[in-house]
Amino acid sequence: MTGFFQSDPVRVALAAGAVTAVVSGVVGVFVVIRGQSFAGHALGDLGTLGGSGAFLANVNPLWGFVGVGAVVAGAMELFGVQRRRGRDVATGVVLGAALGLSALLLYFDTTTSTTTGATITVLFGSLFAASPQAVPEMAGLGAAGVLGVVVVFRPLLLSSVSPDLASARGVPVRAVALGFLVLVGVTVSLTSMVVGTILSPALLIGPAATALRLTRRPGAAMAGAAVIGLIATWAGIVLSYASDHWPPAHRGWPISFFVVAIVFVTYLGVELVARRAR
Amino acid sequence: MSGASGRSGRIRWGVASLALFVGLPVGLPVGSVHATLASSSKVIAIGAENQYANVIAQIGGRDVRVTAIMSNPATDPHTYEASPQVAQKIANAALVVQNGAGYDTFMRTIEAASPNARRKVIVVRRLLHRSGAIANPHLWYAPSTMPVVAAKIAQDLAALDPSHRRVFERNLARFDRSLSPWKAAIAALRRRFPHAPVATTEPVADDMLQAAGIDDKTPFAFQSDVMNGVDPSPQDLATEQNLLKDHKVRALVYNQQVTDTVTQSLLAIARQHHIPVVGVYETMPTPGYDYQTWMTAEVRALINALAHGTSAPTL
Numbered sequence: 001m002t003g004f005f006q007s008d009p010v011r012v013a014l015a016a017g018a019v020t021a022v023v024s025g026v027v028g029v030f031v032v033i034r035g036q037s038f039a040g041h042a043l044g045d046l047g048t049l050g051g052s053g054a055f056l057a058n059v060n061p062l063w064g065f066v067g068v069g070a071v072v073a074g075a076m077e078l079f080g081v082q083r084r085r086g087r088d089v090a091t092g093v094v095l096g097a098a099l100g101l102s103a104l105l106l107y108f109d110t111t112t113s114t115t116t117g118a119t120i121t122v123l124f125g126s127l128f129a130a131s132p133q134a135v136p137e138m139a140g141l142g143a144a145g146v147l148g149v150v151v152v153f154r155p156l157l158l159s160s161v162s163p164d165l166a167s168a169r170g171v172p173v174r175a176v177a178l179g180f181l182v183l184v185g186v187t188v189s190l191t192s193m194v195v196g197t198i199l200s201p202a203l204l205i206g207p208a209a210t211a212l213r214l215t216r217r218p219g220a221a222m223a224g225a226a227v228i229g230l231i232a233t234w235a236g237i238v239l240s241y242a243s244d245h246w247p248p249a250h251r252g253w254p255i256s257f258f259v260v261a262i263v264f265v266t267y268l269g270v271e272l273v274a275r276r277a278r
Numbered sequence: 279m280s281g282a283s284g285r286s287g288r289i290r291w292g293v294a295s296l297a298l299f300v301g302l303p304v305g306l307p308v309g310s311v312h313a314t315l316a317s318s319s320k321v322i323a324i325g326a327e328n329q330y331a332n333v334i335a336q337i338g339g340r341d342v343r344v345t346a347i348m349s350n351p352a353t354d355p356h357t358y359e360a361s362p363q364v365a366q367k368i369a370n371a372a373l374v375v376q377n378g379a380g381y382d383t384f385m386r387t388i389e390a391a392s393p394n395a396r397r398k399v400i401v402v403r404r405l406l407h408r409s410g411a412i413a414n415p416h417l418w419y420a421p422s423t424m425p426v427v428a429a430k431i432a433q434d435l436a437a438l439d440p441s442h443r444r445v446f447e448r449n450l451a452r453f454d455r456s457l458s459p460w461k462a463a464i465a466a467l468r469r470r471f472p473h474a475p476v477a478t479t480e481p482v483a484d485d486m487l488q489a490a491g492i493d494d495k496t497p498f499a500f501q502s503d504v505m506n507g508v509d510p511s512p513q514d515l516a517t518e519q520n521l522l523k524d525h526k527v528r529a530l531v532y533n534q535q536v537t538d539t540v541t542q543s544l545l546a547i548a549r550q551h552h553i554p555v556v557g558v559y560e561t562m563p564t565p566g567y568d569y570q571t572w573m574t575a576e577v578r579a580l581i582n583a584l585a586h587g588t589s590a591p592t593l
Contacts, residue, residue: 008519009512061539120508121538128512129540244513251499252511 004241009128013255015135016127017233020190020203023142025226026149027187028208029218030180034160037205038088039076039181042095044188044200046072049098051122051197052105061122062134065192066141069185072098077178125196125256127237138190145190148183156180157218194233195256203229206263213270232262321438324368326376326385329418329562330402330427332569334375337431337449341442342373348382348561360384371397372438375431378403379415398434402427413481413502416560420485421461424569428453456570463577464490471528471584477521479541480505480533483558483576487531490577494531495521504536515540522547529553529583534592535560545591554583557591567593 004010031040047065049072054064072094079090109118120126149156159166159173167173184204191200211224236259243253320343325331331346338344345367348358368374368385369392376385378401389399402417405426417423432450436443467490475493478484481501487494500514510518521527522544530548532541534557548555556579562572572593579590 003513003516007512007516009515013512118507118538126509126539128515129509129538131539131543241512244511251503252513254509 008132010237010241012130012132012135013127013237014234016130016138017194017237018230019138019142020194021229021233022226023145023187024191024204025207025211025229026146026222027183028204029212029221029225030149030156030160031184031205032208032212033218036184039091040184040188040204041201042076042091043069043073043185044192044197044204045095046098047189047192047197047200048102048122049105050189051192052102052109052118055109055118055122056105060131060134060137062137062189062193065189066186069189070182073181073185074178077181123196123198124254125192125194125199127194127255130193134193138193141186142190145183145186148179152176152179195259199256199260202260202263206267207232210267210270213274228266232259232266235262319439321373321435322371323373324371324375326374326382327561328564329569330375330377332562333424333428333453334373334431336453336568337428337446338435339445339449341439341445342435349564358384360388365391368392369394373398373434375400375402375427377415377417379408379412379417381415398438400427400430400434405430413498414484416482416485419483421464421489425454425457460570460574460577463574463581467492467577467581470581474584475527476529476531477518477527478531479544480536482533482560483531486573486577495527504541510540518544519547522551522553525551525553527553529580530555531580532557532591533560534558552587554587554589555591556580556583557593559593563593
């Protein structure tokens with residue numbers, strides 16, 4: 001573990017991981033309360049489209065994740081994600097089409113340009129390889145995401161728990177839903193930078209679901225989810241760094257594996273304890 | 279009655295179209311090999327990478343028609359996928375030169391799919407008697423490689439077209455002589471900058487650096503990770519970054535054909551710390567170069583970088 005804190009890649013990873021854990025904790029709690037885990041999952045996977053496109057256009061994958069996340073969130077909302085019936089179908093159809101397009105773009109990435117590692121980077125994340133310039137950009141996006149939740153906190157909570165009551169009270173339910181889905185799109189673009197598009201939903205939903213097993217109060221759950229995500233991400237970075245000479249290849253294991261494993265084990269542990277307590 | 283005959287008619291059509299479908303890919307290439315051999319006396323040859331195609335053309339001259347499969351310097355040969363058109367060309371060829379060592383595995387697949395007893399296939403790795411796992415497949419950067427390959431090409435061409443044996447032998451002798459500027463440049467590099475420390479992003483030109491006695495400070499695991507498109511470990515990445523930041527190296531030898539966020543960040547660090555960058559290529563840059571002048575240009579670019587601190591990101 002020598003030189004852990006002196007290492008520039010590690011410092012970038014710790015900063016980017018912290019930002020991501022906090023934002024996904026805050027947004028993830030609402031995703032779970034609203035029962036939109038599949039939509040969140042789909043938005044994460046859809047980041048593949050943005051990431052592969054960004055490699056083709058030679059820009060930071062973060063902007064590809066963000067752009068596609070926001071646009072597709074709007075499309076899914078228009079196709080009827082707000083209705084309980086047909087929500088899965090609309091999400092699934094958009095997801096399938098966009099992943100097909102991603103496959104094409106990834107093919108172009110590896111066959112017509114020089115970006116050899118594009119597939120791994122986009123799908124499974126390359127946090128140690130993130131450029132230092134990405135950190136302030138991610139922090140800005142993250143701050144905007146948290147601020148967005150804070151601003152619409154009350155109407156969002158009301159329309160999540162009881163849409164009918166919310167619209168009776170004059171809350172623009174549809175607009176709040178659209179805005180929230182765009183927020184989710186931005187959040188999964190951050191998690192995609194840390195663990196890749198395939199695994200990004202794990203970081204969005206896992207800590208939030210764990211925290212909601214511990215407390216029913218949304219504010220406390222957000223704080224708890226942020227802490228759980230932070231611990232998982234930082235522990236993942238430490239373990240990945242420490243796994244430098246592990247078998248089979250005597251090279252480090254990927255961060256994304258450790259982060260997702262820690263999130264899962266934590267959820268499992270809390271779930272078991274909660275059941276026994278009941 | 280009519281229903282029964284209609285069904286059997288449909289089955290017959292089905293069998294016929296199946297036969298057509300199966301027959302097309304197998305039958306056509308073999309037929310056209312004979313057609314091309316009969317219609318012109320030129321030997322049809324393929325170089326899997328354009329540097330090998332270039333050497334075939336230099337040895338074969340006007341009596342050989344050569345096609346290169348991988349020739350785009352803007353793509354990474356490691357991730358190349360062959361199209362049906364390419365498979366067709368390979369099936370038709372009488373002489374094929376491929377690198378081997380996992381660099382162009384698709385060639386072996388296509389050749390196995392279109393067997394042709396008359397086709398001569400030169401696998402450079404096998405020709406050099408390199409067995410076992412090869413960490414660095416860029417065999418053509420070793421000064422000892424291409425003379426052996428060229429001699430084998432001349433021998434196989436003479437077997438395919440015995441009437442032009444003398445031409446091929448003369449061309450081979452000329453090719454061997456034309457390598458002397460490159461060898462002289464390597465000798466000059468070795469003499470003027472003994473054990474000069476450099477950093478690399480990939481093992482592309484490692485054999486050439488070794489021949490010139492250059493000290494490649496980059497951990498091989500890092501080079502191999504970049505080559506294979508996986509993330510280098512943070513330890514290796516920090517080591518590589520510090521080579522540049524602490525001026526422990528005098529040049530960054532950079533693979534033009536593989537770029538990602540890691541290599542781009544290294545380029546930025548090198549520029550910031552005024553470490554000259556020398557671009558190297560996996561396939562021969564075109565137009566304007568043949569194999570010898572390309573290799574010579576890369577050595578001279580490195581000499582310039584070490585002598586004057588001049589960057590040459592592209593040739």
